Structure formats: C-alpha cells, structure tokens
Amino acid sequence: MPALTSEDVDFEQRVRESFALQGAMQTLGAELSRIEPGAVDISLAWAQGLTQQHGFLHAGMVSTALDSACGYAGLTQMPASAAVLTIEFKINLLAPAKGQRFRMEGRVIKPGRTITVTEGRAYAIDNGQEKLIATMGCTLMAVQGRAGLSD
Amino acid sequence: MPALTSEDVDFEQRVRESFALQGAMQTLGAELSRIEPGAVDISLAWAQGLTQQHGFLHAGMVSTALDSACGYAGLTQMPASAAVLTIEFKINLLAPAKGQRFRMEGRVIKPGRTITVTEGRAYAIDNGQEKLIATMGCTLMAVQGRAGLSD
Amino acid sequence: MPALTSEDVDFEQRVRESFALQGAMQTLGAELSRIEPGAVDISLAWAQGLTQQHGFLHAGMVSTALDSACGYAGLTQMPASAAVLTIEFKINLLAPAKGQRFRMEGRVIKPGRTITVTEGRAYAIDNGQEKLIATMGCTLMAVQGRAGLSD
C-alpha cells in the first residue's frame, strides 16, 4: 500500500483498497455500504456457500463480516502508515441468521494509539424485516508498517 | 435428520451428516479429520478465497472452522434428538494465520444437558512446522428437535 | 425466596431481595441506583479494598459490579419463579478505573425463555467528569426453582 499523506481525506480509500485485497470478502459477496470515521458497514446476500446445517448463515461467516466491519471502522481512525490486526473478538448469537440479506455494523468505542476497541452488530433482513441477530466486541491493534505481520 | 437409536454408535454419523449440510464447510474446503466423543478436528488448506488483506487466513474463516469443530465436539455428547446451537464464542488471534494447511481442534470442557462449554485451538502448518495461531472458547446449547431454530 | 404472584409489580422487590443476599455487593459498598424492566444500575465509591496495584479499581471488582447489574437487568424480565445464573461474560477495559465513584449499567439486549443476553457499561466519575471505562457482554440462563444451582 502506498503511503498516503492526508489521512483525513483518504481513510475511505485506504479501507476500500484493503477490503479489495480480502479474498474472504469476495467469497462472502460482501460490499462496503458505509465508510465514515469510526463507522463501517458491510452488506451481503444469503448464499448456499455460507450456510450452517439448517440453511442459515454460519455463525463464523457472520463473524467474518463483523470482524472486517470492526477492523475497518478502527482503520478509519488510524494513521495512514498503520496496519490493523484483530487481537480478539467475541460474538453473541442472538437469533438464527435467517434472511435474504445481512448488514454488519462496526463501530469504534474507544480509539487508541496501540489498542482500539470496537463493537459490531449484525442484522438479518428477512422479508423486509430487519432483526438484530448478533453482537460482537472486537479488540484491534495498530501495527506500524508491516512489522507485526511476520512474527 | 432421521432419529437414531444408538447414539453411542452413531455420533460419528450424526456429525458427518450435519457437516455435509454446511455449505460453509464446502466453501472452506474443510474436512473432518477426527471425530471422537468430545473431540472433533477440522482440517483445510489455504485458499485465496479465505484470506484477509495480507494474504493470511481471515480471522473470521479461522473462527468458522473452529466454531464448527467446537459445535460438533459438543454434538458427539448430545442425545441423538438434539440439535446444537452456538450461543457465543470468543477467539484470540495469537499469530497471523500463515501456512499451507490448518487444523482446528474442538474439545468439550464441560458437557451439560442444556449448556455445553467447549474450547478450540487452531494450528497453522507452515513449511511443515505446526504453530498455535488461535484459541477459542465456545458455548453451545442443546435444542430438542428444531424447536429453537425458528424463533 | 417466597414465590411472588405478580411479577410485573414485584420485579423490583425480587431484585432488591436478591441483591441484599449478595455478600459481594456489601463488600463493594454497592447500591442499586436504578431498577427498571431490562435495566439495572449499580453505584459504588472507590475504596482501598477494591484496588489493583496502581490504586485504581481492580478490573475484577469492576466486573463484579457489572455482572450483578447485568444479572439483575435480566432478572427483571424473568418469571418470578426463576433464578438467574451467569453463563459467561467478557469485559473490555477501555481506561484505568480511576475515580471517586463508579456507575455500572446492565441492559438486556435479547431476553429469552432460557438464555438472556445483556450488555454492561462501567463509568468512572473522576472530579465530576464521567468516563466510559469498561464494556461487558454477559450471557444469562434462567433456571426454574433452584434445580440448576446444586449440580
């Protein structure tokens, strides 16, 4: 990734460039539906390749989209030179992920120089009704350059 | 799924049947590499469609395989009439998921009539070296029939 | 605890009776500062006996008050015959628990017949300024009678 000089202007570009590199997002058929400082939404449609045994979205696939939404929400508030790593996340599944479309929200709760804490919410849209199906707490670390990525 | 009468004999069959229904496991190219009472392993190979922006396995894809490993570890010790739901899980990413192959272990820590607690460990095999890359704590609920699956 | 017949009227009484039985709440010098359906606040003052090595509130003591706030928030929406058990919780410490007083909020996100999911937020009041210091996700189980409490 090229070094960007104006992070206030370019956080959206940094998010889009990184998102495009995630093979997992293509597998999910996911798209960025909101990019604002501290807030990123990811949307996707139901697909057979994302299901658990009852035909609903697999909890892991819900967490894949939520993790990216949280990670990119954090990235919007990091310096342009930083890479973002997920240290840990926890997800509560509130209801089966039953629907035609899904929207995952990532929000920064506490930005930090090293550690950023985010929260995610996943919604299923089933026959036009939106329902909260999962909540996530996700802790990120900002890594300067790619130093932390090779250990 | 047909009702099975001898759960001691048939837990492996129940796990395999359910696993085959998970579209997510096919997307991951995942296979069941161990099925014992309270212990299930899932193995998979690196693929571009599972990656994050640095080309390593996406944390969400690691959690997808770990969640299934934990869920099926729990299912081996549930009655044949029960379905298994993940209530919540938490994953710590210890190191980048860098490798050619990956093995996810699910283990039952505390079985229960309603609530079963499991732990997962994910290993990357990189140039023949196995390395612990993630740990998961995962809470399951046994649901009789499919009653709990439609609310 | 006596069986109560009108849970809509008496949830406050049930919470107060149970709270009074928690020796831990007396040790914390904690009081119930809000009891509404799905929402309970617990307040307490700094004390030397609650500290970690830097003189701030110990993360475990923050979690003790948050866990009770979440548990009682859940209890307000359970039948009068139910006891409430914490299955698991996760806490993120956002900032040192530095202050003269603390307020812990427990809120129900998803009530359920068996499983109730709650969220907690802890605030420190330091020289009159309130600051978010911790977030919790907490999963509860309703147990009929005291059956589940003896295994």
Add this chain to the structure above:
Amino acid sequence: MPALTSEDVDFEQRVRESFALQGAMQTLGAELSRIEPGAVDISLAWAQGLTQQHGFLHAGMVSTALDSACGYAGLTQMPASAAVLTIEFKINLLAPAKGQRFRMEGRVIKPGRTITVTEGRAYAIDNGQEKLIATMGCTLMAVQGRAGLSD
C-alpha cells in the same frame, strides 16, 4: 517500584510486591500459592463477603482472582521495567463456585513484546474434592514505565 536488574531472578519479587499493593487481594483473603515463569496460582477461602445470592462465590470474585493470576503469570515474563494491564478477559462459569477453598491458575499461552495472551482455570475444593468451575481467556498489554496508566 525500584528498577530490578536481574529479571530472571527477580520476577517472583516483582509479582509479590505488586500483589501486596492490590487491596482487592487482601479483601479476597488471597495468597500467591505458585509463582513460576508463565504460571501463577492464587488461593483463597470462602467468605461471606465474597458471595452471590445463593451463598456461592460471586462470579466477579472468581474473575478477580483469575484476572490477577493471569496478569501476574504474564508479568513473570515481562521486562522488569514493564507494568501489566488487562485489556480484556472472558470467563465461562462451568458450575456454581461451591466450596471451602478455591484455587485460580493463570498460565501464559503466548507471550509477546506488547500483547500477552493467558488462560485461567478456577477450581473449587468442596469437601476435599477439586472441581473445575471456571475458565478464563485474558489478554494483557505490557506498558513501559507507568506511561499508559494515566490516560
């Protein structure tokens, strides 16, 4: 705390000095029953002031001892100049904390320059029988000096 020159020799002293400063450990009547590199145990006896409404140890008090055990396990492997902060922890309560005595184990799973990941296990000793009652995953951050403690 004085700067120590030989961390290999002095990690035990650093743990004991910090532990003695935790008012919360005195309130718990807790003692350090094991201090080895990457492994710390904390033991305590049941007391009325530590209970929830059924007379068992409050989940928050279990987590207080586990958090300290995990934190000090991490501290044994940090430089003498570092302070340790808990970023987050998650606890699963496997069984009521019913017993006369309790032992909390903290173990380092993955040490790191900035982030250290630990696991904890809590055991109740009830009439001479030891029983696993809780598991914890706990993420620590090493902070040089006291810089990170004042923000």
